[in-house]
Amino acid sequence: MLNLVLFGPPGAGKGTQSEKLIEKYQLVHISTGDIFRAHIKDQTALGQQVSQIIADGNLVPDAITIAMLEEEINKNPQAKGFIFDGFPRTVAQAEALDKFLESINEHITGVLALDVTEEELKQRIAKRQEMSGRADDAADKLTKRIEEYFNKTIHVLPYYEAQGKLSKVNGIGDIDAIFQSLTAIIDNY
């Protein structure tokens, strides 16, 4: 299996690049943000549990997120591999993912981290908010999300670096050029 983690701050372009990668490599895309938003839209019990947390720009508790992720993996027993987008966002999530994959005789192949400056992120999300209407894209919530990223999520990088699995890619510039940088790394795995 080809199991990739696409890593980066809010607005780094993980969703855009994931779409292109799943098509090229025939992988199953697991975006925890998208899954949470679908639950909120469908007003499931999980959706009701997390909707305020997400609207405020906070991270959903690990136990809830990890359980949901394992369920998504289990739903796709035929997958050639997965792209994890927006997960793991904490070291506890990264550890849980490794443990779970090990239990099904799998592992993370590599982690691709999109590097984007904070200034560029803010501009991109301001633009996106006009289109997405996402409550958590509003300026104050965005600040909270970026804070969560720098407080909790950034620590996931050294976790994978220690495993020799981390590759950093410049996330600013032409979408296709960034895609080429990603595929050059993947094709070398």
Ligand SMILES: Nc1ncnc2c1ncn2[C@@H]1O[C@H](COP(=O)(O)OP(=O)(O)O)[C@@H](O)[C@H]1O
């Ligand atoms: N792995 C996760 N752990 C905790 N919360 C998560 C996770 N993935 C998504 N969320 C929640 O969903 C929100 C939106 O996530 P996402 O769509 O990935 O947005 P972003 O554009 O910030 O990368 C996050 O701010 C957080 O509240």
